[in-house]
Amino acid sequence: MISTKAMIGKDVVLGHHIVIESGVTIGDRVRIGHHSVILQNTVIGDDVSIGNGSFLGCQPFKNSKVIHHITDQKGLVIGKGSSIGNGTVIYAGSQLGEDVMVGDLASIREQTNIGHSTVVGRNAKVECRTEIGNQCVIQTGAYITADMIIEDNVFIGPEASTSNDKYMEPTKVPLKGPHIKKGARIGNNATLLPGIVIGENAIIGAGAIVTKDVADGMTVKGVAAK
Amino acid sequence: MISTKAMIGKDVVLGHHIVIESGVTIGDRVRIGHHSVILQNTVIGDDVSIGNGSFLGCQPFKNSKVIHHITDQKGLVIGKGSSIGNGTVIYAGSQLGEDVMVGDLASIREQTNIGHSTVVGRNAKVECRTEIGNQCVIQTGAYITADMIIEDNVFIGPEASTSNDKYMEPTKVPLKGPHIKKGARIGNNATLLPGIVIGENAIIGAGAIVTKDVADGMTVKGVAAK
Amino acid sequence: MISTKAMIGKDVVLGHHIVIESGVTIGDRVRIGHHSVILQNTVIGDDVSIGNGSFLGCQPFKNSKVIHHITDQKGLVIGKGSSIGNGTVIYAGSQLGEDVMVGDLASIREQTNIGHSTVVGRNAKVECRTEIGNQCVIQTGAYITADMIIEDNVFIGPEASTSNDKYMEPTKVPLKGPHIKKGARIGNNATLLPGIVIGENAIIGAGAIVTKDVADGMTVKGVAAK
Incomplete structure (x- = not known):
């Protein structure tokens, strides 16, 4: 039709x-x-x-729990x-x-802007009101929360996870996702907490839990299995 | 048609x-x-x-490895x-x-009951024979295993993962998923092991690996990256 | 049509x-x-x-960032x-x-071979040029990267994550995923780094970050939450 x-x-x-x-x-x-x-x-x-x-x-659609969807x-x-x-x-x-590429079974919500030549991988999920720069790679299955900023040339590894909801319940605190600066690289299955800033060219190891800001050029890693 | x-x-x-x-x-x-x-x-x-x-x-469908599907x-x-x-x-x-909301690309299997006003987020996966209460939020990409109980007002963060198969091979031990009690909140990308009980209003930090029961009202956290 | x-x-x-x-x-x-x-x-x-x-x-499709797709x-x-x-x-x-089973919303890319009686779970993502043996179970939501070898009878838990890109940026180093040997079992939401070898019948605990080779029959675990 x-x-x-x-x-x-x-x-x-x-x-x-x-x-x-x-x-x-x-x-x-x-x-x-x-x-x-x-x-x-x-x-x-x-x-x-x-x-x-x-x-x-x-x-967007909604029920009584998510009444703010427009x-x-x-x-x-x-x-x-x-x-x-x-x-x-x-x-x-x-x-x-x-020149953007969006992989199979990926989803992107409303009020989100994605720059040129960026890849949103298969099964990646990009929530609303998020800004993603140019030439970024959001790998397969990564979760990009709402109200998040991703600058140019950022690499987000497969299955990496972000969040914007510190209290995990309705509060008056506004939701705020991480801010990931130019050229930063996030390893696969890393976990980023709400509102943190990942500095320019910083490197986050695979599986790391990142609870606070990471300075420009710094590397942080999780604890390896024994 | x-x-x-x-x-x-x-x-x-x-x-x-x-x-x-x-x-x-x-x-x-x-x-x-x-x-x-x-x-x-x-x-x-x-x-x-x-x-x-x-x-x-x-x-449901099946092959010779999953012959129990009805x-x-x-x-x-x-x-x-x-x-x-x-x-x-x-x-x-x-x-x-x-008043249930099921997000895009989510899947829910057979013999599962979901209470009123609950949200099953985008790309969330809910397996079979699981009970989910009223007013819960199962966030984007969360994995809810089979044979699991989620009581009312529970929050499961994005990409949180559960399991029901302690031995990861065929055994005579029945499969059993976690039991998450009223009002508990699970952070994003947390990992819950089989059969554990998360107490009422307990809080599980983002990325935490939870290997045993958590008492009512307790908070447990994973190890932050360095 | x-x-x-x-x-x-x-x-x-x-x-x-x-x-x-x-x-x-x-x-x-x-x-x-x-x-x-x-x-x-x-x-x-x-x-x-x-x-x-x-x-x-x-x-396959592509943009200027992934020009190697055939x-x-x-x-x-x-x-x-x-x-x-x-x-x-x-x-x-x-x-x-x-006798292979592929779950709902799963995706499998080009140049991948999957043996008989293997299960690729719901929402699982299998990248290109990967070899998967017979009688394996790739659980719901697991991420199987490109250029990876999975031998027979392997179990990969739900939401487990792999990677093949050590430097997370374009280099001359060839991409190489993990090699998982016969009968190994990987827990849910585990994180495997590029190029590591998981030995025969080895067991990787749920949520573990595995940064180096694991010998045959060994068990490694992540750090539980406190």
Whole structure:
């Protein structure tokens, strides 16, 4: 189903059972696999490639525990030349730069901005209101919490985990994720606590639990098994 | 494809390429996104909202290593006013209460009961025969093993991990997941061993490895990186 | 959409909205759920069961950060009697043996071989060029990196994490994942560093950070929370 109110560019290749809703703009030479769904007002740049079964431009939903979700986000924007995998879920109200790659089964929530040439790995989860710079690699399965800042050229290892909720219960303290500065590298399955700052070019070892700020250029490690 | 043997309520909004099989009951004012599949005998309450590409009422499958899976589960029940995200997989034989929220790409297996107003986060994985209480938050990517009990008002942080298999090989010892009592809070990426009891209102720090019972109200923490 | 250039066996059961592309071979008595997509040149053995919304035979994609991906892989092969869950993503250029089970929302990349009767759990992620033996269990959510060897009868616990990239930045050092020998068992949420060898029948405790080789039959554990 392709809405008559969508704008489709030149030389676009579309798979079977695709849904393109009204207000969508699809650039030239875009390729979309089977079963993908492009929801209202999404803007897809030229030369973007989208896999099978991806859902782009989704609105947040909620229940009585998460009443703050704003379920009327504006359109998603995907920059020129980006690649989106299979089975991804990307929300309206976010913006991906040019040459971004999003792996299979990854999800990205609303109000998030991702710079150019950044990789969001397979099964990675990026929450809302997070800023991610250029040329970053967010590896497979990593968890990027809400209200977090990731500067340029950061490497986040597979399955690394972050959080933004110090008290793990409703409080008046605003939620705040980690701030990871330029060029920092986080090992696989590391655990970062809320609100900490990881300095420029700092290195966090695999599996480390990081409870406080790490200065520029420092290396911290967890305790190895015996 | 909507089976003539399904019962569809009033003012239901259905997307494109939906499959609704025989014996399904859909309540009033239910909304279902594109490409979702509602399998045999699933019962969906009034005012439920379902995203795109979700598969509800799936049967377990198996190979010669997991021969105990029962592949003929009865219908799934989803309570009134619940919200189910995009790309979720929820099995037959389970029951979700009212006002439950299930995030994108989450999965819930058979014979699991979830109380009212509980959140099962994006990419969370809930195994079979587990009981989850009311008003719990199971955060993004958390792993809830089989044969586990989670009481009311529990918070499970992002990417927290549980297990039920002490010997990691076939034995005569029955599998047993952790028992997490009322109001306990588990930090992100914590690791819980099989069969342990986390007491009421206990707090488990981010990244902690919990090998034995934790008393009511106690706090335990892992070792921070250096 | 079933291509006229696909070969479909006897007594095959197909769901709605299925796509089967050209050059695909489907064995006898295969069952495929709704919305699944079988891409070019995939070969599916007799008695294979595939869930809903699975994408089989996908090609890798890339951006300027991951230019080494080879996006013209040959067909995927799935052995006789295997079970593939719902919402899975499996790439072309890989081979699954007989009686393999792949859980819901799991993904397997190109150039990977998986032996017979092995389980790849729900949400597990298996990267490219990895060899996995017979009768292994890769539990729910585990992360199996690229260029890794897993011998027969290995157990990898839920959410266990591996890596192959010691320097977490582009270097001339080849990437190398862990080598896990016969019968070894890895606890849930354990962290394995690049290139280490886990000996035969070794046991790695839940949550352990393993930074160096573990000898045959040895047990290593992480530090429990206090």
